[in-house]
């Protein structure tokens with residue numbers, strides 16, 4: 001999956017797309033606000049920085065900012081976007097190998113907009129270990145990941161029917177492509193899984209994307225992080241109740257964790 005994803009993130013149209021994004025997602029705004037009194041003393045690492053959507057919001061408020069991305073094309077676009085700030089560290093680098101950074105280097109590590117979902121399961125666990133190593137104990141890791149419960153909804157034909165025939169038509173076309181491309185998976189298999197890797201509609205099905213159930217994500221974080229809080233990407237509200245978490249079908253969720 002890694003080669004396909006890395007190639008997609010190097011593609012001109014994909015780089016152009018991320019290079020023009022500006023707005024923070026509601027959950028990211030929430031965190032920006034939550035830490036407003038602390039940013040000025042924090043050293044931040046922005047993993048999978050892409051075209052710099054988050055750079056423009058976080059770099060001006062933190063004490064030190066480093067952004068890395070494994071796509072040299074993304075980093076070049078990001079450097080061009082922030083050419084007026086030559087002191088910003090924007091470098092080509094892979095989240096699976098953070099060996100360029102010393103242990104306990106960062107107060108806040110961000111992997112926004114599901115960037116972690118484009119590596120294999122074993123590499124994902126490696127990324128978490130690396131983040132723990134380069135993060136300061138008591139520091140924070142904030143990231144989002146695709147929600148398998150949201151994907152279940154996409155796999156369910158009944159959820160695509162609407163009173164508007166045009167909406168139903170468009171939904172059914174996308175549903176058919178999704179199911180054909182991922183024909184090795186049935187809805188029942190998704191329901192029985194804690195995580196899966198599928199091709200979803202983003203960037204025209206050119207990515208292999210990891211989806212995980214929120215409860216499984218919290219368990220997966222336990223060896224390296226504590227005090228995990230989950231936020232709806234859409235509303236920015238924290239999801240505190242277990243039943244709410246189990247029934248949530250946002251396509252992705254944000255997780256704020258304390259580094260152990």
Ligand SMILES: C[S@@+](CC[C@H](N)C(=O)[O-])C[C@H]1O[C@@H](n2cnc3c(N)ncnc32)[C@H](O)[C@@H]1O
Pocket residue numbers: 009018021047048049050051052053054068069070071074093094095096112113114115116118119
């Ligand atoms: C969905 S884009 C998000 C870009 C940007 N963070 C934003 O929010 O607009 C995911 C980014 O993660 C990067 N990425 C994926 N896997 C990575 C890895 N293992 N190491 C570094 N960057 C990675 C991709 O190249 C891509 O730029």
